[in-house]
Every structure is written in structure tokens, then in C-alpha cells.
Amino acid sequence: MAIRNLLSKKGLGLFVVAGVLVLAAAGCTKKSDGSSGESSGGASGEKANGGEGLTIGLVLDKGGKDDKSFNSAAVAGATRAAKEFGIKVKDVESPDDAAFEPAMRTFAERGIPLVLAVGFAQADALKKVAPSFPNTHFAIVDAVVDAPNVASLMFEEQEGSYLVGYLAGLATKTGKVGFIGGMDVAMIRRFLMAYEAGVKAANPKATVFNGFVGITSSAWANPTRGRELALSQMSQGADVLFHAAGASGMGVFDAVETDRKKATYAIGVDSNQNGIKPGRVLTSMLKRVDNAVYEIIKSEVEKKFAGGPRSFGLKDKGIDYAVDDHNRELVAPYTEKLEKVREDIVAGKILVPDFYKTKEKK
Amino acid sequence: MDLVVAFLESTIRLSVPLLFAALGGLISERSGLANVALEGKLLISAFVGAAVAATTGNPWLALTAGVLSGALGGWIFGVLSVFTKADHIVVGIAFNMLVAGIIPTVCRAMFGGTGGTPQLAIETRMPAPIAGDFTFFGAALLLCWMLHWGLRETKWGLRLKAAGDQPVALIVQGVNPNWIRVWAGALAGACVGFGGIDLSMVQGSGYIRDMAGGRGFIALAALILGGWRPVPTAIACLVFAAADATQMLLQGQKLFGFNVPNSLVQIVPYLVTIGVLALRFGGKGMLAPKAINQPINP
Structure with a gap:
């Protein structure tokens, strides 16, 4: 049907459509x-x-x-x-x-x-x-x-995730914290597993909610869904939310920012994201890819x-957590304990669960 | 109880971009202009809105610009489809590709990066609650009602439907159905524009590359599911949004004492889509406008 239309109408349509396609291609190439x-x-x-x-x-x-x-x-x-x-x-x-x-x-x-x-x-x-x-x-x-x-x-993402999980466990007032992952893949599961362990180490009774934006690579760029997951966890009482969701994580920051009680905090990932919503970001788990x-x-x-x-990992500061002017006061009450945990992880006194390794055992 | 409220709120928020896109698509398709370019128009308006807000700091100006850019995109799409007598689907696909190429290029020229606009401060986004999630939802419902009434009761609505079903009848009356289709395309683009603004300036805080995430196509499915009628189309959008809200609330929860695997929960919306579409086409209903995607020689 489509092709018959194109051919029968003197080729004009085909010509213009081809032109549009070339333009589109030019747009891509130029990019x-x-x-x-x-x-x-x-x-x-x-x-x-x-x-x-x-x-x-x-x-x-x-x-x-x-x-x-x-x-x-x-x-x-x-x-x-x-x-x-x-x-x-x-x-x-x-x-x-x-x-x-x-x-x-x-x-x-x-x-x-x-x-x-x-x-x-x-x-x-x-x-x-x-x-x-x-x-x-x-x-x-x-x-x-x-x-x-x-x-x-x-x-060693799990080391950093454990550490920020520990911080979340210390900082939560409701005893409920959340995790928002991007694409549901093993690497993000690794973040989640250690984060949960960290939370429980600081606060054994705490509940950890988790949600993933999606199952395709578009899950890294869907802030609307990131926000929705964050709001859903907040409505269930979570007051510290850690995201490992790429650009979808922006939605998590937005959700935290619009919390009317101003009692919810986000934890950023990869780069230092403390400055995205100053005062609402507890810290960022740094992954020094640079x-x-x-x-x-x-x-x-x-x-x-x-x-x-x-x-x-933590030992060579390839993994770290960010402290700067935006969050220094927020984390000040907890830094002593956090540094202790960091030392214990580096010294091997705390064994952080690693999703990659537990998977191999099964 | 809290969970029910959370579910309803979530459904409302998730439905807004779908509603605007699907109802916009409805205007266009009822006029005979098949519209697979809803996704592209969502992206254009989301980007233009966020870009204007980032440069001027005025959200209302950004809203206007976003909606107008959607309308312009729709108008161009209409002209390309109608006057070249090309297949609308092919033009629509080309349009989406064009948008996917142009936005990063413009974005790079304006902000030095292809990934998106800078983050918008809360003052430069649409102010809640005057123009928050629920206002946009209300506006979408109003649009639905206006279409429901307008398509039956107004001269505009009758002509629009005639262009889609029996364009020859319009030609006999001395009206050019081609221009009706073009302007329907522009109006559709304006409606979709509200959906784009919702993504980048109400629910989001800036434009992020490909942030529509296929919502334009889900809206199209809702439109087909709703039999090209406003109220059923809106209901279909709400069903899709509710399915999505369900999967988000179910993730990581225990259900009847079991830990449901996330991957299983996340296919709920897709299952609902397939299930409902199968039900729909199993029964009888209104089919597509008769002259959709057919060129006219007045």
C-alpha cells in the first residue's frame, strides 16, 4: 500500500520523503x-x-x-x-x-x-x-x-554502596530507606545488594525499598519514571533514597526537592552530585572513572x-563518598562512624557482599 | 490506604503525557492524517520548553514556546504528508528520525552538550500547584471533554471527521480537505506540546535526551485501543498509566509472602497492553477513519 502510493504519485512523494531522510541522516552525522x-x-x-x-x-x-x-x-x-x-x-x-x-x-x-x-x-x-x-x-x-x-x-562499587548504605541507615528517621536503579542489570544489583547490607549494619531493623526504572537501555534516560519510583518509595515512608540510575536519577532529586516536609534526602552516584539540589543531597558515592x-x-x-x-576501590580512592560545602553539615554527625567503617572495609574486617561473587556460587 | 492514594496519584501523573499525546493524535488521525510522529513532537516541545526556560528563566514563556514548537512541528509534518501525497507513516518515521538528529545538534550549539539542557531551578519550572501535575491532568480531561463535544456538535468537528472519512463530500462543498488535515496536524502538535512540557518542566527539571521514552507510541496504541474516540482513548491512557503505576509499586514488595522477581513485575504494562489490544480486536468497535492515510486530489 505504502509503496504503491509512493510509486503512483509521480514519484514526488518518494522524492520529498527521501529528502527528509537525508536531512535526518545529516542531523545524525552532524551530531x-x-x-x-x-x-x-x-x-x-x-x-x-x-x-x-x-x-x-x-x-x-x-x-x-x-x-x-x-x-x-x-x-x-x-x-x-x-x-x-x-x-x-x-x-x-x-x-x-x-x-x-x-x-x-x-x-x-x-x-x-x-x-x-x-x-x-x-x-x-x-x-x-x-x-x-x-x-x-x-x-x-x-x-x-x-x-x-x-x-x-x-x-568495587559494592564497597562504596555499603558505605553510603551505612550512612543512610544512620541518617534515616523513619527506619525506611530506598534504592532506585536504572536498568535492571547485574552491575546495579551489585550496588543494591551492598547498599542493603550497609543499611542493615547501621540499623538492623530498617526496611530497604528498591525499584528499577526499566529493563532496556532507555532506563538510563527516563527521569519521569525515576521520580515516580522515588515518590512511590517516599509515600511508603522512605526518607533517604540512593540512586544508581544515570540521567533517570534527576527525577529522584526532583522528587526529594519537592517533598513538602523537607525531610527526605537523596544520595548521588558516580560523580559528585551534591550540588544538584544543595542541602537535599546527603552525599554522592564517587566512582572515580576519571x-x-x-x-x-x-x-x-x-x-x-x-x-x-x-x-x-576504597583503598585507592577509586571509590569514595563526596563531602563538600553542600553537605558538610549534613554528614558531620556521622563522619566518625563512616570513617571507621571505611577503615574496616579496607582492612578486610568487614566483608561486603558482592553480587558478582554470590552469583557465581549459585 | 496510603498505598491506594499513592497508586492513584502515580496513575494521574503518569497518564498526563499519554493523554495529551493520544488526544493530539486523535485530532490528527480523525482528519485522515495518520500520525506516528507523536514521539518526535513530545521531544521537540519538551526540548524547546526546557531550552527557553533555561535561557530566559520564564516558565510561562517556555510553556508558550513549547506548545508553539509542537504546533509548528505538527504543521510541517502535515504539509509534508499531505501535499507530497506520501505515505503518512513513512513521513512520520522520517520526522521522528529528523527530530532525534536535530535536537542534539541544537542542544550542543546552545548548551555545549548533546545530552540535554542544564537542570532547571525550581523557579524556572512550571510552578506547582497552579501549574502542577494535577492542573495538567485537569487540562487533559478538559481537552478530552472538548473533543468529545466538539467532534459531535461543532462545524469544526464535523468537517474534521469528514476530512478523515469522506473527503470527497468536503470537496463537493468547496472546502479543501488537505488544509483541514494540515491545520489538524498543527492543532495536534500543540496538544502534544503540553505533554512534552509536562515531561521536561512539570514532572522533570530539564530536557534529557530521548526522555519521552516511547510514550508517543504508547499514546498511539491507546488511540487505536480507544477506537479513535476521545473518552475511550482517555480511558485507555489511564489503563496504561495504572499498569505502569502498579509495576512501580509492586517492585521490591512481597506479594502473598513471595518475593516477586522485578523482571516479572516490569512486564505487567506490556502484558496489559497486549491483553487489552487482543480483547479489543476480538470484539466489534469503531475502526479507523475510512480515508486515513489516503491522499486527496481536490
Whole structure:
């Protein structure tokens, strides 16, 4: 029906529709052009090793380079390394999962010595690409890819989640706290499991509500649902809400902000989100993706790159919780206990449950 | 009891963008302009509203701009669909793709990032309660009633329906059904615009890339389910919203002593959609406007 219409009406419709499609495609291309090669200075990126320094390739996740959380942190770390070592960084945003593999291949084919894949969603693509380019170094954040030329940068999220859970358990007045996850995947379950354990350690009688925004990757960008989950938990009495939901977490902050009694607090994630709603954010669990990215680039520059898994946790401040002017007074009553818990985790006196490991046992 | 109140409130909030999008789609489709571009219009108006609020700090100006941008988008979509005599579905898909490409580009030029507008402070969002969740819900119900009445009782409504069912009858009267479709598209866009504003400035605090999250398509399903009639369409939106509210309240809860797996709970809305659609098409009901998606040569 559709095609018959197009053909019979003198091709005019087809022509215009084709025009619109081309425009749409141009819009998409422009987007990725505009966001790639920011710090490399445009055309010079073509010659990978042409300049004085190296060029590093950064393949970003769907959230894009200004998600104010995960990808932003990776870009910040790479930019810092670029300034310090006089190297160039090319980055590319992936509109969907299918774009990871070609992006990695393009970087590797151009002779870029180190390609960074940001986010667990890229693991499958990297598993395919890495063996084809044995002389290229790869690094992936948040996933383990087992190949000699891949460094897997893992974070001990459970340590930080336990710590902020402990804080939530101390801070709650109602004895009820909440957790809002983005996409329902193992990594976010890891946050939840340790968070629950932390809450219970501080307050054994506490109730922990949990909710997930969705089961597809659009769950990272659905603030309306994030807010709705937060409001639903607040209506059941939760007064401290920890989110690990990417941009959907903005809805959690909005829900907390509009609480009429001003008795609800949020806990941010990944980057320092204390300033998003000053005074309503108890703290943020920091995941220093920037430091990890910086370190791996440094190792490449110093020709010390080594494949294999590496983990960042409380002990090396790869995981931390944020204290700044926005929340210093809020957390002041609890810092002493928190620091004690931190020391115990680092010393191995507290064993934080790890979802990844419990899953293997089953 | 608290849970019931929470459920009702949640349903109301979740239904607002669906209601505006579905009722907007209804205006367009009853005129014969098939509209799969509701998602794109939600995104345009959500973005324009948030962008204007971020730059001027005036939420009312932002509301106006958002609604007008929805109308403009609808008008352009109408012109492209009607006068090229192309298949409306194809144009609609192209329109959604165009929006998905243009917004990040504009966003980057304005705010230096493709991900969205800066966070809006509470003063620059639609002020609650004057223009909060419940006001928008009330406005959506009012729109529903106006359409219910307008489609039956007014000359405008009769002409709109004629353009969708028997455009030849209009041509005989000397009215050009093509322009009726175009302006119906613009009016539809304006209605959808309220839904977009609801997403970015009432329920949200700024635009985030792809924040409509498929609501434009769910609205389309509600419209089909409601048989292209305002009241049943609104009810369908409420059913979808209630299913979504249910899944959110059920997550992480014990049901009859069991810990229900979240993944199971989260498919509740989809099950409801499929179930209701199956029921609907099993029975008899009003079918699509007869001349929908058919080009006219006056």
C-alpha cells in the first residue's frame, strides 16, 4: 500500500520523503561529527601518530559525553591526561549498541595505540574486536574482557554502596530507606545488594525499598519514571533514597526537592552530585572513572601498559563518598562512624557482599 | 490506604503525557492524517520548553514556546504528508528520525552538550500547584471533554471527521480537505506540546535526551485501543498509566509472602497492553477513519 502510493504519485512523494531522510541522516552525522575529536583539533586526528604525541581513542556509551556522571568522568580523566602528557584524545559517542564495534575498529585501523571503551555495554563488541588487533591496546571500564591486549578497569562499587548504605541507615528517621536503579542489570544489583547490607549494619531493623526504572537501555534516560519510583518509595515512608540510575536519577532529586516536609534526602552516584539540589543531597558515592582512565593513559604514555583486570576501590580512592560545602553539615554527625567503617572495609574486617561473587556460587 | 492514594496519584501523573499525546493524535488521525510522529513532537516541545526556560528563566514563556514548537512541528509534518501525497507513516518515521538528529545538534550549539539542557531551578519550572501535575491532568480531561463535544456538535468537528472519512463530500462543498488535515496536524502538535512540557518542566527539571521514552507510541496504541474516540482513548491512557503505576509499586514488595522477581513485575504494562489490544480486536468497535492515510486530489 505504502509503496504503491509512493510509486503512483509521480514519484514526488518518494522524492520529498527521501529528502527528509537525508536531512535526518545529516542531523545524525552532524551530531556525531560535532561531538567527536573535540580535543584533537579536527583534521589532525586523521593522522593518528602524525603529531608529536600519541592519540588516544575514547568510545563513549549511550549516555553521551555530558551525562554529568559516568561518561563525563571518563572524558574529564582523558582531558586531564591529554593536557598533562601533550597527547591527543579523539572521542566518539555511540547512538546505540551496534555502533560500538565499528567505532573501535575505526580507531584501531587508524593505528591509534590505545582505545578506551567506556561502559559494560561495550564488552561484547570488544571481545570481537580485540583479537583482530593484537598490536592495539584496549581498555574497558566496568567489564572484564579476557584478552592479553585488554585492560579491564573494574570498580568495587559494592564497597562504596555499603558505605553510603551505612550512612543512610544512620541518617534515616523513619527506619525506611530506598534504592532506585536504572536498568535492571547485574552491575546495579551489585550496588543494591551492598547498599542493603550497609543499611542493615547501621540499623538492623530498617526496611530497604528498591525499584528499577526499566529493563532496556532507555532506563538510563527516563527521569519521569525515576521520580515516580522515588515518590512511590517516599509515600511508603522512605526518607533517604540512593540512586544508581544515570540521567533517570534527576527525577529522584526532583522528587526529594519537592517533598513538602523537607525531610527526605537523596544520595548521588558516580560523580559528585551534591550540588544538584544543595542541602537535599546527603552525599554522592564517587566512582572515580576519571582517575582510572587517567591512570591507564599514563601507563600507555610511559610504555607500561599491561592487560588484565584491575580494580579500584576504597583503598585507592577509586571509590569514595563526596563531602563538600553542600553537605558538610549534613554528614558531620556521622563522619566518625563512616570513617571507621571505611577503615574496616579496607582492612578486610568487614566483608561486603558482592553480587558478582554470590552469583557465581549459585 | 496510603498505598491506594499513592497508586492513584502515580496513575494521574503518569497518564498526563499519554493523554495529551493520544488526544493530539486523535485530532490528527480523525482528519485522515495518520500520525506516528507523536514521539518526535513530545521531544521537540519538551526540548524547546526546557531550552527557553533555561535561557530566559520564564516558565510561562517556555510553556508558550513549547506548545508553539509542537504546533509548528505538527504543521510541517502535515504539509509534508499531505501535499507530497506520501505515505503518512513513512513521513512520520522520517520526522521522528529528523527530530532525534536535530535536537542534539541544537542542544550542543546552545548548551555545549548533546545530552540535554542544564537542570532547571525550581523557579524556572512550571510552578506547582497552579501549574502542577494535577492542573495538567485537569487540562487533559478538559481537552478530552472538548473533543468529545466538539467532534459531535461543532462545524469544526464535523468537517474534521469528514476530512478523515469522506473527503470527497468536503470537496463537493468547496472546502479543501488537505488544509483541514494540515491545520489538524498543527492543532495536534500543540496538544502534544503540553505533554512534552509536562515531561521536561512539570514532572522533570530539564530536557534529557530521548526522555519521552516511547510514550508517543504508547499514546498511539491507546488511540487505536480507544477506537479513535476521545473518552475511550482517555480511558485507555489511564489503563496504561495504572499498569505502569502498579509495576512501580509492586517492585521490591512481597506479594502473598513471595518475593516477586522485578523482571516479572516490569512486564505487567506490556502484558496489559497486549491483553487489552487482543480483547479489543476480538470484539466489534469503531475502526479507523475510512480515508486515513489516503491522499486527496481536490
